[in-house]
Amino acid sequence: MEFALSEDQxxxxxxxxxxxxxxxxxxxxxxxxxxxxxxAASLATGLDEFGxxxxxxxxxxxxxxxxxxxxxxxxxxxxxxxxxxxxxxxxVASHAMRFAGEGFLPGIASGETRMGLALTELSSRRDGAGxxxxxxxxxxxxxxxxxxxxxxxxxxxxxSGALHVVExxxxxxxxxxxxTRIFSEVRFGGQMSEMTLNPDDEVLAAARLLVAADTLGAxxxxxxxxxxxxxxxxxxGRVIGSFQAVKHMCAEMAARxxxxxxxxxxxxxxxxxxxxxxxxxxxxxxxxxxxxxxxxARTATEVHGGMGFTDLVGLHYWFKRIGxxxxxxxxxxxxxxxxxRLQGWFETA
Amino acid sequence: MDLSFSPEYEAFRxxxxxxxxxxxxxxxxxxxxxxxxxxxxxxxxxxxEKGLAARTIxxxxxxxxxxxxxxxxxxxxxxxxxxxxxxxxSSQGISMLVPTLLELGTPEQKAAxxxxxxxxxxxxxxxxxxxxxxxxxxxxxxxAVEDGDDYVIxxxxxxxxxxxxxxxxxxxxxxxxxxxKHEGISYILFSMETPGIEVRPLVDMxxxxxxxxxxxxxxxxxxxGIVFEANKGWQVANATLTHERGMxxxxxxxxxxxxxxxxxxxxxxxxxxxxxxxxxxxxxLLKLQGEVYAMxxxxxxxxxxxxKKESAGLAGLVVKLMGCELNHEIARLAxxxxxxxGVMYEQGEHLRADGSWQARYMYDLGLIIGGGTAQIQKNIxxxxxxxxxxxxxxxxx
Numbered sequence: 001m002e003f004a005l006s007e008d009q010x011x012x013x014x015x016x017x018x019x020x021x022x023x024x025x026x027x028x029x030x031x032x033x034x035x036x037x038x039x040a041a042s043l044a045t046g047l048d049e050f051g052x053x054x055x056x057x058x059x060x061x062x063x064x065x066x067x068x069x070x071x072x073x074x075x076x077x078x079x080x081x082x083x084x085x086x087x088x089x090x091x092v093a094s095h096a097m098r099f100a101g102e103g104f105l106p107g108i109a110s111g112e113t114r115m116g117l118a119l120t121e122l123s124s125r126r127d128g129a130g131x132x133x134x135x136x137x138x139x140x141x142x143x144x145x146x147x148x149x150x151x152x153x154x155x156x157x158x159x160s161g162a163l164h165v166v167e168x169x170x171x172x173x174x175x176x177x178x179x180t181r182i183f184s185e186v187r188f189g190g191q192m193s194e195m196t197l198n199p200d201d202e203v204l205a206a207a208r209l210l211v212a213a214d215t216l217g218a219x220x221x222x223x224x225x226x227x228x229x230x231x232x233x234x235x236x237g238r239v240i241g242s243f244q245a246v247k248h249m250c251a252e253m254a255a256r257x258x259x260x261x262x263x264x265x266x267x268x269x270x271x272x273x274x275x276x277x278x279x280x281x282x283x284x285x286x287x288x289x290x291x292x293x294x295x296x297a298r299t300a301t302e303v304h305g306g307m308g309f310t311d312l313v314g315l316h317y318w319f320k321r322i323g324x325x326x327x328x329x330x331x332x333x334x335x336x337x338x339x340x341r342l343q344g345w346f347e348t349a
Numbered sequence: 350m351d352l353s354f355s356p357e358y359e360a361f362r363x364x365x366x367x368x369x370x371x372x373x374x375x376x377x378x379x380x381x382x383x384x385x386x387x388x389x390x391x392x393x394x395x396x397x398e399k400g401l402a403a404r405t406i407x408x409x410x411x412x413x414x415x416x417x418x419x420x421x422x423x424x425x426x427x428x429x430x431x432x433x434x435x436x437x438x439s440s441q442g443i444s445m446l447v448p449t450l451l452e453l454g455t456p457e458q459k460a461a462x463x464x465x466x467x468x469x470x471x472x473x474x475x476x477x478x479x480x481x482x483x484x485x486x487x488x489x490x491x492x493a494v495e496d497g498d499d500y501v502i503x504x505x506x507x508x509x510x511x512x513x514x515x516x517x518x519x520x521x522x523x524x525x526x527x528x529x530k531h532e533g534i535s536y537i538l539f540s541m542e543t544p545g546i547e548v549r550p551l552v553d554m555x556x557x558x559x560x561x562x563x564x565x566x567x568x569x570x571x572x573x574g575i576v577f578e579a580n581k582g583w584q585v586a587n588a589t590l591t592h593e594r595g596m597x598x599x600x601x602x603x604x605x606x607x608x609x610x611x612x613x614x615x616x617x618x619x620x621x622x623x624x625x626x627x628x629x630x631x632x633x634l635l636k637l638q639g640e641v642y643a644m645x646x647x648x649x650x651x652x653x654x655x656x657k658k659e660s661a662g663l664a665g666l667v668v669k670l671m672g673c674e675l676n677h678e679i680a681r682l683a684x685x686x687x688x689x690x691g692v693m694y695e696q697g698e699h700l701r702a703d704g705s706w707q708a709r710y711m712y713d714l715g716l717i718i719g720g721g722t723a724q725i726q727k728n729i730x731x732x733x734x735x736x737x738x739x740x741x742x743x744x745x746x
Contacts, residue, residue, distance in 0.1 A: 001358075001420055002351045002656075003649035069350055227735045241737040244728065250735055251727035255667040262646035262664065263639070269350045281642055288639035336635035337628075345615075345625055 003265070005073065013073045016050060020081035026314050029082055033179035033317070040084060050074075052087045054109030056094040061105035067272035068095070068206060072213035072264050079217025082180045082321050088210045089117045089147035093155040095206040096163055096197055103195065104153070104165060116148035116168060118186045121157040122204050123330035123338075131158045131188055136196075138166055138188040144174060144328070148184040153194075156186065161199035166191045178324040180317055201342070205271060205279050207329045208286035213264050215293035215325045216257070218318045222300035223253045225315065229304050240303075249299050256292040263288060283339040287332035293322040352649070358420055365428040368399050376434045384440075384472055384514050393438050393469045401425055402437030403467045406447065411464030419655050430601060440511070442466040442473030445589040446519050449536075453577040453585055458538065462517070474541070476506040476520030476563060477586065484725050486521075487530045487583060491565060493522035493537065495572075500524070500537065502545075502568040508719065512548045512561035515541045525580050536582035539570035555711045556695070597720050598672020600644040606679050606709075607641045610634065613702065614686055624686045633682050640675050644668070663734040670726040673717045680710035 005013070023046045031039040056071050057063025071091045078085050090108060093115035097104055107113035120143050121130060131140040138156065148154060151168045158164065169191050171184040197203075227250050230241030240246045267285040270278030297319040301308035308315050326332065340346065354362065372395060377388040396402035397413055404422065406412020415421075429436045447466055450459050465471035482489040491504025502522055512518075518541055525533030541548075545568035550558030577585050614625040614634060624630055647664050654661035683706040684691035693700045694707050717723050731737040 001354055001649075001653070003646070003653045004350065006350065227737065231737060238741060239738060241731075242740055244724070244740065247731040247737050248724070248727040250737060251670075251730035254663055254730055254734055255671050255727075258663045258667050259640075259643035259647035259671060262650045263643035265350065266642070266646035266649070269352065273352075284635065284639035284642055287635070288643060291636070291639075333632060336632055336639070339635050339638070340625075340631055345611075345631065 003262070005069075005265070009070060009073050012050075012070065013077055016074060016077040017080065019046060019050070020077060020083055024081045024083045026317070029180055029317060030314070032084055043083060044085070047083070047085055047087070048111060052085070053090050053111045054094075055087075056091045056098075057105045057109045058098070061102065062109035063094070063105065067268070068209060069265060069268035069272055071206075071210060072268045075210045075213040076217035076220075076264075079214035079321070079325075080221045082218060082221070082317050084181050086114060086116075086147045086151070088207070088214070089115050089151070089155075091210060092117055092119075092203060092207045093165075096155055096200065096203045097165070097195070100195070100197065101165075113153055114147075114151045116145055116151035116154045116184075117207065118142040118145040118148060118154045118156040119163075119204070119207060119329065120144050121159060122161060123334055125159065131156060133158050133160075133162070133164070133193060136193045137190045138164060138193060139190055140188055142186040142188075144176075145171070145184045145186045146181070146328070148186055149173070149182040154186065155203075156188075163197040163200070163203065164193035165195040165197075166193050176324050177320040178317075180321055181324070183324075201279050202271070204329060204338075205282035208335060209264065209267055209271065209282045211325045211328050212282075212285045212289035213268075215289045215322050216260060216264055218321050218325070219253075219257055219260075219289075219293045219296040219300075222296050222315065222318045222322075223250070223257060226250055226253065226300035226303040229307075233305075246303060249303055253296045253299050256295060260285075260289055260292050280339050280342045283335045283342065286330065287335035287339070290326040290332040290335070294326055297322040354420065354424070358424060361421055362424045362428060365401065365425055366432070368401065369428060369432045369434055372399075373432065373434055384511070385469065389438075390469050392435065393467075396437045397467060401429075403443075406451070406463065406467060410451075410459055411467050419652055423652060426601060430605065438469050440466075440469070440472065441475045442471065442517075442519075445475065446473050446538075449519070449576060449585060449589050452588060455573075455576075457573070458576065462538070471517060472511060472515045473517050473519060474509050474512040474515035474561075474563075476509060476518045478508045479505060480507055484722055486586075487534065489521055489523060489534065491520070491522050492526065493524050493535065493570075495524075496569070498572055499569045500572060502539075502565045502570060504565050506563040506565075507551065507560070509548075509561045509563045510559060512541070512563050513550065517541060518563075519576075521582050521586055524582075528580065531583045533580055534582035534586075535579045536576045536585040537570065538574040538576065539568075543568050543570055545569070553711075553715060555708050555715075559712070559715070597716055598644075598668045598670075598676075600641070600648040600668075600672060603672060603675055603679070604641055604645060606676060607638060609702070610637075610679055610683050610686075613683060617687065617701070619688060627686075630682070630686050633685075637675065637679055637682060640671075640678075644672060644675060663730065666726075666730045666734045669721065670723055670730070673713060674723070677710065677713040677717060680706050680713055684710055 024043055028039055051064055054063030055066050059065040074087060094108060104113060108115060129141050129143050131138050131142055142156060148168060148171050154166055154168050156164050156166055170187045174183045174185050176183050230246050230250060231239055233240050263285050267281035270281050301315055301319060307313050377392050381388040400413040400415055403412040404415050405417045408414035443466060447463055450463055479489050493500035493502045519538050521534055522537055523533050524535040545566045547564040549562045551560045551562050552558045615623055617624050650664050651661040687701055690699055694704045732739055
C-alpha cells in the first residue's frame with residue numbers, strides 16, 4: 001500500500017512548477033489577460049514540450065499512456081500559476097475517446113488536432129441554448145466552451161447527453177470574470193458529427209476532477225501568498241502573522257486545503273483503477289474543492305488587507321479563476337446532487 | 350499510488366477475520382458494564398493472546414511481541430470495524446502510560462505496571478490539567494515537596510477521566526518552583542488509594558460525569574514513582590501528548606458515524622417523505638460526505654508517511670481540528686434532520702438512536718475543546734506547519 005505521488009509524478013510537477021515560475025510570472029499572465037497573443041503562444045509552445053497533449057493517450061496511439069492522477073498533478077501546477085492551457089480540454093477529450101478514438105487520438109497526441117470542450121449540456125441546460133442532431137448534423141448553441149478558441153475540433157454534448165467530435169464552428173467570446181482563460185459561445189450550423197459517443201458519467205467526472213485540481217493549485221498559490229505576506233507585513237510593531245487573528249485565518253486555510261489534496265489523489269486513482277466509488281468521489285471532489293477554494297480565495301485576500309483588493313498585487317486573478325472553476329461543469333450543489341444520484345439515494349430515477 | 354495489499358497482508362486480513370468470527374460469541378456487550386467486568390477482562394486477554402491487542406509490546410511485559418507493522422495495525426482496525434465486535438481496550442493507561450514507560454521507565458516500573466495495565470486489571474488516570482493550567486499546561490502548580498524518600502503533594506487536577514475507577518495516576522507535579530516553568534516539572538506515578546486524595550465527579554453538559562476533579566492534601570508518595578528524572582517531566586509528558594492528539598479525529602470512526610447518519614436519513618420519514626429525499630438536508634449530507642472522503646484520504650496519506658518513517662507535515666497537524674469538527678457537524682445534521690424529535694434525550698418512546706446524536710453533539714464539542722483546544726491546534730498548524738512566528742512573550746511584570 002502506498003498512498004503518495006510516485007517519484008515520476010513528483011518530478012513532473014516540480015519541473016512544470018519550475019518552468020511556469022519562469023515562463024508564466026504574473027506579468028505574463030497580465031499580458032495574456034488583455035489579449036497579447038504572442039505571450040500566449042510562447043507559453044503554449046513551452047508547455048507543449050512537456051508532451052502534455054498526449055499525456056492521457058495510450059502509447060499505441062502516440063501518447064504517454066498516463067492516467068488521470070498524472071493529469072491532476074499537471075493541472076494543479078497550471079492552476080498554481082493560473083496559466084492558460086489546452087491541457088484540460090485535451091485530457092477530457094482523450095478520456096472520452098479512450099475506447100473509440102483511434103481515428104483522432106494520434107492527431108491529438110501530436111498536437112495537430114486541438115480539442116475544445118463544449119459540455120455545459122451535461123450539467124446545466126439553458127433556455128436558448130442546446131444542440132440538436134439531425135442526420136449527424138449539429139445545430140444550435142453551446143455556452144461557456146473551454147479552450148474552443150484556437151481549437152480544430154470540439155467535444156460537444158447534445159441535448160440527449162451524447163457526445164460528438166466535430167469541427168469547431170463559429171465562436172463568440174464570452175467574457176467572464178477570469179481573463180486567464182478564454183471561454184466561448186459555440187454556434188453550430190450543420191457541422192457533421194465525425195464521431196458519436198454514448199453518454200458517459202466518466203467524462204463529466206474527469207472534467208470535474210481536473211477543474212478541482214486546478215482550484216487546488218490556485219488555492220495553494222493564494223495560501224502561500226497569504227502566509228508570505230503575513231510573515232513580512234508589519235503593523236503595531238510586529239509582523240501580522242504573529243497575531244492569532246491572522247495566524248488562525250492561515251491555519252484554517254491550510255486545514256481545509258491539505259485534506260482536499262488527498263481527496264483529489266484518491267478520486268483520480270479510483271477513476272484510473274475503475275473503482276466504482278470513483279464517480280462519486282470525483283463529483284464530491286469538485287464540490288469540496290469549490291467550497292474550500294472559495295473560502296481560501298476570500299480569506300487569503302483578507303489576509304492581504306487593502307492590498308489584496310488592489311490590481312497591483314494581482315491576487316484577483318487567482319480569486320476569479322477559482323470563482324469560474326466553482327461553476328464550471330456544475331456548481332457545488334449540482335455536483336452534490338449528482339453524487340447522491342450516483343449512490344442511488346433517490347427513491348425514483 | 351497503490352492501494353492494494355500484498356498477498357501476505359491479504360492472508361493476514363483473512364487470519365484476523367477468522368479469529369474474530371471464531372470468537373465472536375465471547376465478546377462483551379453493552380450489558381457487560383464496568384471497566385473490570387470479567388467478560389471485558391477475558392476479551393482483552395484473548396485479544397492479546399491472538400495478537401489483536403498490545404500487539405507490539407514485548408512479551409516480557411505481557412504483550413504479543415510482534416514487530417511494529419502499520420499496515421497490520423490498520424488491517425486489524427478495519428476488521429474490527431467490519432465485524433462490529435468491541436475493539437481492544439484503549440484506556441489512557443494503555444495508550445499513553447505504557448508507551449512512556451517502555452521508553453523511559455525503570456526496569457522496576459516496567460515490570461510492575463505494564464502487564465496489569467495491558468490486561469485491564471490496573472486502571473490509570475492522567476493528572477495533567479489544573480484549574481489554572483489548561484492550554485498553558487506548563488503553568489501547573491500542584492506542588493511536590495521532597496521529604497526523605499517521599500514527596501508530599503498538595504494541589505488539584507481537573508478533567509481527570511476515570512479517576513473514580515483508577516487504581517493509579519500518572520501525574521505532573523512541580524518539584525522545583527524556582528526553575529523556569531518547563532524545567533521544574535516531574536512526571537510521577539502513585540496509587541489513587543494514597544491517603545489525602547479526594548475525587549469529585551465533574552458533571553458536564555451531557556448530564557454525565559465524564560470527568561472529575563482530584564484534590565491532593567498532604568499526599569505522601571514514594572520518590573521511586575518518578576519516571577525518567579525529577580524535573581524532566583515536561584519532556585516525558587510531551588512524548589505522549591502527541592500520541593493523544595493523534596487518537597482524536599480518527600477518520601474511520603467518523604466514516605462510521607456518517608454511515609449511521611445516512612441509514613437514519615433513509616429510514617426516518619417526516620410528512621411521509623424520507624429525510625434523505627429532502628433536498629436541503631441531502632445537500633448538507635453530501636457536503637459532509639465530501640469532507641469525510643477527504644479526511645479518509647488524508648488518513649491514507651498519513652499512513653504512508655508513517656510507513657516511510659517520515660513526518661506527515663500539515664496532513665498530520667490538521668487531523669484533530671478537522672476530525673473533531675466534522676464529527677460535531679455530523680451530529681448537528683442528524684439532529685436537524687430529526688427536527689423536533691431530535692431534541693429528545695435519555696429516555697422516552699420517541700427517542701431515536703438512544704439519544705446518542707444529542708449526546709455526541711455535546712460530547713464532540715468537549716473534544717473540540719479538550720486534548721488541545723481548536724485555537725491551540727490552529728496555533729500549532731500556523732507555527733509548525735506554515736512557519737508563522739509565535740506570539741511575542743509579554744515582558745514579565
